[in-house]
Amino acid sequence: MAEFSGLSRAAARQLAERALALSKAEACQVNINASANGNTRYARNEVTTAGDTDNATVTVTSRFGKRAASVGTNVLDQAGLARAVEASERLAKLAPENPELMAPLAAQVYTDVPAYAEATAGLDAVRRADAVRNAAAESNRAGLLATGIVHRVGGASAVANSAGLFGYHASTTTVHTLTVRSPDGKGSGWGGTAHNDWARATPPAQLATRAVRKAQGTRASTALEPGKYTVVLEPTAAGNLVSLLAFSMNARPADEGRSFFSRRGGGNRIGEKVADERITISSDPQDPDLLTSPFTGEGLPVGRTAWIENGVLKNLAYDRFWADKQGMKPTPFAGGYRLKGTGTAQSLEELIKGVERGLLVTRFWYIRAVDQRTLLYTGITRDGVFLIERGEVSRAVNNFRFNESPVAMLNNLVAVGKPERVSSSESGDVGGPAVVVPPLVVKDFAFTSVSEAV
Amino acid sequence: MRDQKTYASTDDVFTVQDVYRCFPQMNITAVDTARGLFETRNSAEVAPMALGWEWVLKSDLPGNAPRWAEQAVQKLTAKSVEPGRYDLILEPHHLFLTIHESIAHPTELDRALGFEANYAGTSFLAPPEQILKKFKYGPEFMNIQGDRSQAGSLSACGWDDDGVAPETYLIIKNGIVVDYQTTRDQVAWLTPLTGRTRSHGTSYAESWADVQFQRMPNVSLLPGERDLKIDDLIAATENGIYIVGRGSYSIDQQRYNFQFGGQVFYEVKGGKITGMLKDVAYQSRTPDFWNAMDMIGGQSSYLMNGTFTDGKGQPGQSNAVSHGTPPARFKGINVINTGRDRG
Numbered sequence: 133m134a135e136f137s138g139l140s141r142a143a144a145r146q147l148a149e150r151a152l153a154l155s156k157a158e159a160c161q162v163n164i165n166a167s168a169n170g171n172t173r174y175a176r177n178e179v180t181t182a183g184d185t186d187n188a189t190v191t192v193t194s195r196f197g198k199r200a201a202s203v204g205t206n207v208l209d210q211a212g213l214a215r216a217v218e219a220s221e222r223l224a225k226l227a228p229e230n231p232e233l234m235a236p237l238a239a240q241v242y243t244d245v246p247a248y249a250e251a252t253a254g255l256d257a258v259r260r261a262d263a264v265r266n267a268a269a270e271s272n273r274a275g276l277l278a279t280g281i282v283h284r285v286g287g288a289s290a291v292a293n294s295a296g297l298f299g300y301h302a303s304t305t306t307v308h309t310l311t312v313r314s315p316d317g318k319g320s321g322w323g324g325t326a327h328n329d330w331a332r333a334t335p336p337a338q339l340a341t342r343a344v345r346k347a348q349g350t351r352a353s354t355a356l357e358p359g360k361y362t363v364v365l366e367p368t369a370a371g372n373l374v375s376l377l378a379f380s381m382n383a384r385p386a387d388e389g390r391s392f393f394s395r396r397g398g399g400n401r402i403g404e405k406v407a408d409e410r411i412t413i414s415s416d417p418q419d420p421d422l423l424t425s426p427f428t429g430e431g432l433p434v435g436r437t438a439w440i441e442n443g444v445l446k447n448l449a450y451d452r453f454w455a456d457k458q459g460m461k462p463t464p465f466a467g468g469y470r471l472k473g474t475g476t477a478q479s480l481e482e483l484i485k486g487v488e489r490g491l492l493v494t495r496f497w498y499i500r501a502v503d504q505r506t507l508l509y510t511g512i513t514r515d516g517v518f519l520i521e522r523g524e525v526s527r528a529v530n531n532f533r534f535n536e537s538p539v540a541m542l543n544n545l546v547a548v549g550k551p552e553r554v555s556s557s558e559s560g561d562v563g564g565p566a567v568v569v570p571p572l573v574v575k576d577f578a579f580t581s582v583s584e585a586v
Numbered sequence: 587m588r589d590q591k592t593y594a595s596t597d598d599v600f601t602v603q604d605v606y607r608c609f610p611q612m613n614i615t616a617v618d619t620a621r622g623l624f625e626t627r628n629s630a631e632v633a634p635m636a637l638g639w640e641w642v643l644k645s646d647l648p649g650n651a652p653r654w655a656e657q658a659v660q661k662l663t664a665k666s667v668e669p670g671r672y673d674l675i676l677e678p679h680h681l682f683l684t685i686h687e688s689i690a691h692p693t694e695l696d697r698a699l700g701f702e703a704n705y706a707g708t709s710f711l712a713p714p715e716q717i718l719k720k721f722k723y724g725p726e727f728m729n730i731q732g733d734r735s736q737a738g739s740l741s742a743c744g745w746d747d748d749g750v751a752p753e754t755y756l757i758i759k760n761g762i763v764v765d766y767q768t769t770r771d772q773v774a775w776l777t778p779l780t781g782r783t784r785s786h787g788t789s790y791a792e793s794w795a796d797v798q799f800q801r802m803p804n805v806s807l808l809p810g811e812r813d814l815k816i817d818d819l820i821a822a823t824e825n826g827i828y829i830v831g832r833g834s835y836s837i838d839q840q841r842y843n844f845q846f847g848g849q850v851f852y853e854v855k856g857g858k859i860t861g862m863l864k865d866v867a868y869q870s871r872t873p874d875f876w877n878a879m880d881m882i883g884g885q886s887s888y889l890m891n892g893t894f895t896d897g898k899g900q901p902g903q904s905n906a907v908s909h910g911t912p913p914a915r916f917k918g919i920n921v922i923n924t925g926r927d928r929g
Contacts, residue, residue: 169795171901175701185795279703281900311704317712320703389617389624392928396622497707498836502847502867505624506926510845510867512838514707533836533843533869535924559902560705580922581869585710585840 134248136288136302139166139188144300147190147208148292154217157194157224159236160294163429165189167287168253171561172260174310175279177268182257194220195236198229232453236295237431245301247423249329252304253286260284263308263336270340271312276319276347278340280310283562284330291431299427306330309560311515312343313586314351320586321346322494322515324368324555326564328423332553346494346516349528350586356519356529362490362546363577364483364520369513370471371556371569372496376509377538378413378469379565381439383448387458392507392539393448402445407542409443410473415466421553422566424467434466442474443542468566473548480571483549485523487573492518492525496534497558507537512583531586532579546573591747599749607740607906609634609894610645616658622928625661625864627654630831630849631679633891634906635738657850657862664862666925667851671918673826674868675819678889680848681807682909683832686893688872689723689730690805690909692841693757695766695776706898707839710872711763718779721763724876729808730758732767732786739804740892740906745787747798752787757805769800792903799899806890806910813884816913822881826854827866827921832891834867834924845869847924865925875916883912 135141148162166188173181190213191204201223205216255263260282271278284306292298309324323343325334334342365373386393386400393401416436417424426434430452438446449465450458484492499511513531520526549571557564589605612629632645676684692709696702699712711717723730734741734752745751748770757765768776769789777783791798820828831849838844851863870878892908 169901173900175703180701181797181799183795183797187795277700277703279700281704283901309704313700313703313708317708322704389619389622390615390626394619394622394624396620398619497839500834500836502834502845502924503865503926504626505622506928508924508926510834510836512836512843514839531838531843533838533845535845535922537926540926558705559897559900561901563902581843581845581920583838583843584871585707585838585842 133244133246134302136166136248136286138168138186139164139288141300144288144290145298148290148298151190151192151213151217152292152294154214155194155294157196157221159195161193161236161430162292163191164290165287167285169285170256170260171281171283172257172264173281174264174268176277177272179261179264182260184257190216192216192220194224195233196224198231198233199224199227200230200233201227234452234456236293237297239296240299240427240431240433242299242426242433243418245417245423245426247301247303247328248286249304249331251329251331252284252306255284255306255330266336267310267340270337270344274344274348276312276314276344278310278312280308281561282308285562289425291427291429293431297431299431301425301427303423304328305562306333307555307560307562308333308336308339309555310340310343312340312347314347318586319347319351320515321350324560326555327553349518350516353528353530358532358579358581360576360578362487362573362575364487364490364492365572365574366480366494367552367569367571368495368554368556369493370572371554371567372499373538373541374471374569375556375565375567376499377507378439380507381448381465383450384454386448392505393445400448402448404445405443406445406539407440407443408545410475410545410548411440411443411471411542412438413440413469413471414438415469417466419470421568422468422470424566428464432462432464434464437463470551470568471570472551473570477550477570478547480549483547483571483573484520484525486547487520488522490520491529492520502535507539508535509537510535531583533581533583534578535580536578541574541577544575546575548572593745593747593749595749597749601745601749603744605636605743606638607634607636608638608641610642610647612647612651612654614651614655614658616662618662623662625658627658627661627849629654634740634894636740636742637738660862661864664864667863667866667921667923669921669923672921673823674916674919675823675826675828675854675913676916677816677830677913678911679831679891680829681911681914682891683835684846685805685807685909685911687835687837688841688844688875690802692872693766694800694802695768695772696800698766699775702898705900710840710842714766714776714779717763719762719764722761723758723763723873724761724879726760727810727882728758728761728876728879729756731806731808732757732803734787734803736804736890736908736910739890739908741804741908746789747791748785748789750785750787750789752803755786767800767802772800790905792905796903801898801905802907804908804910807912809885809888809912810882813886814881815883815887819881819883819913819915820854820859821857823854823857823915827863828852828854828859842871844872865923866921867924868919868921870919875919878916878918879914880917881915883914887912
């Protein structure tokens with residue numbers, strides 16, 4: 133299994149053992165994160181900034197009974213580790229008791245996840261500049277202005293504790309997103325790609341071509357009234373909204389009556405139908421398009437979990453304390469998910485052909501919760517909304533504000549396409565989760581006002 | 587948090603700064619299990635400040651908790667708002683966020699010129715030559731100040747991350763846009779329009795691992811000449827909604843179309859508060875909204891609140907910034923009902 137050159141498995145183990153050996157606490161946990169972070173920004177077809185940062189941190193958590201405290205440091209010589217261990221012990225003794233603190237986990241068995249790709253690790257400043265040049269060339273050729281980022285992180289995380297647990301996971305992630313605008317500000321298009329492996333990400337020129345076409349297409353946008361529309365959500369737009377549901381699937385707030393997943397009268401909604409029966413949402417660190425960490429921060433193994441299966445809520449995430457209290461098995465949520473539909477996985481173009489009248493949405497932005505009880509969110513479309521008439525894109529239209537729930541969306545499903553890994557975080561950099569979603573066709577999607585922003 | 591920052595440059599600048607910031611917070615949830623309802627109330631009136639532990643003590647979260655809990659329970663049975671146009675009375679702990687999103691962000695010069703188009707977005711205040719000294723943002727009594735010096739404000743510092751001592755200046759004067767936020771790298775772009783050659787001192791980097799770039803200073807709505815208070819605004823309102831505290835917030839990438847919620851909403855009829863409302867959010871368009879402002883509080887009603895983690899840049903960087911404002915009233919703003927059947 134590939135390892136991060138900046139922190140191999142053996143080096144991580146040795147570093148953890150050095151910290152643990154300094155501990156005088158009743159129990160001690162060590163978390164290590166090491167990364168090589170490289171990014172190149174560009175604006176108006178030119179590189180603006182580029183930077184590389186190498187860093188490694190050790191976080192020591194010391195425990196005395198139900199008291200615990202953590203201290204992090206990136207000074208990793210013996211004196212630096214000793215200061216962190218001593219400070220965490222001093223603070224732990226001062227901390228109030230935490231009745232929910234669970235005993236440290238004993239040694240666990242983890243699956244190896246091949247998440248480290250050499251093509252990503254090797255995406256240095258020169259290669260990133262090449263990627264920008266290839267993207268900007270497409271924009272320049274079209275007389276447009278490209279602004280974006282090529283970002284990659286390679287690194288390793290490790291967890292160890294005084295009960296003998298040790299886990300190591302090396303990974304890489306890369307994202308390239310760009311927004312292409314017309315100099316007169318009347319057109320805007322977007323393209324984005326994300327993967328562990330740069331070799332599996334969409335090539336820069338291809339990505340830029342997609343954004344250029346959208347920018348050209350939106351220059352002559354026409355007005356359309358807000359209202360309820362059938363929408364064809366491109367995979368990124370689908371991922372923007374499905375993530376709001378997927379990352380709210382926690383058992384405790386549901387059991388405590390403060391979540392969409394709370395059952396009226398008490399308890400949660402596991403076993404109830406919450407989405408169209410064609411919908412399945414699952415997470416699996418071994419999924420070749422997800423490749424997330426096989427353990428949590430405290431070393432709990434992460435396996436495959438079906439959250440929604442054929443529209444039925446199958447699982448909610450239980451941390452160790454809440455699982456113990458409720459007599460359930462701890463169920464961690466992995467750092468990503470896959471949504472798939474049953475039946476034929478159609479392409480985006482095939483989905484568009486099946487729509488009599490609707491709107492094609494590139495992506496959503498500035499999405500914020502309005503009502504957690506109904507999972508109602510508001511946000512904005514950007515970088516391309518197009519009217520579909522009789523199975524064809526007929527013209528670009530203005531942007532909209534939506535007030536909609538991803539639950540309602542997954543119950544108003546018309547058709548599901550072929551899933552792909554997307555860059556679905558608002559920030560457009562490496563920070564987001566791994567998300568694999570298909571394009572979706574959804575009826576009665578609520579746009580509540582027009583945005584004249586381009 | 588404690589932020590120790592050292593800056594040195596070959597332009598003969600060497601600065602060392604030590605800043606404390608503090609954000610005491612509480613969130614209360616009231617649950618009606620039988621009806622499947624829940625409502626929350628957070629400590630919205632406790633601002634994040636560039637202060638230390640003394641601010642935690644002064645915030646008195648335990649002392650305020652019973653009142654906030656009572657309001658969370660009240661929200662469970664509050665009247666759901668009738669959608670329509672209302673006069674909105676917005677107090678400072680709510681209005682600061684509307685200022686942040688609809689004034690502070692669009693007056694960032696890098697946005698206006700397209701440099702942040704891929705994430706934070708651009709700005710409707712572009713190009714500068716068509717905006718400066720021409721664009722009417724709001725009424726004549728509207729003055730917006732940029733500064734990094736108000737006592738306890740989150741953006742306060744001695745020098746920015748270009749080594750420039752920040753200055754206090756007007757971004758909007760008598761309702762007209764007169765300036766943008768600038769750094770050393772940017773100011774020359776505006777010199778032909780403003781005659782200015784000195785940066786306003788708004789450069790910031792989150793940490794040693796980040797590149798500094800233009801981030802907003804404290805951007806504040808200055809109080810009116812008459813010393814009106816929130817009660818005066820309520821007493822003068824026939825059919826309105828009084829909104830307390832920040833809630834849900836969203837705005838488009840050019841800062842035109844926005845939607846804001848709040849913590850607690852009160853119906854105002856005939857100059858009096860007549861009861862609590864729920865499911866309230868208002869939608870508007872930035873220039874329409876600010877030009878609808880017709881009353882503003884005075885100096886004694888001016889308060890600061892702020893955001894502890896404002897995001898911008900790629901890779902994303904977070905900064906902290908305050909916004910001072912008196913309460914203000916906005917005529918005929920579109921209010922929607924956000925209540926839905928859970929199914």
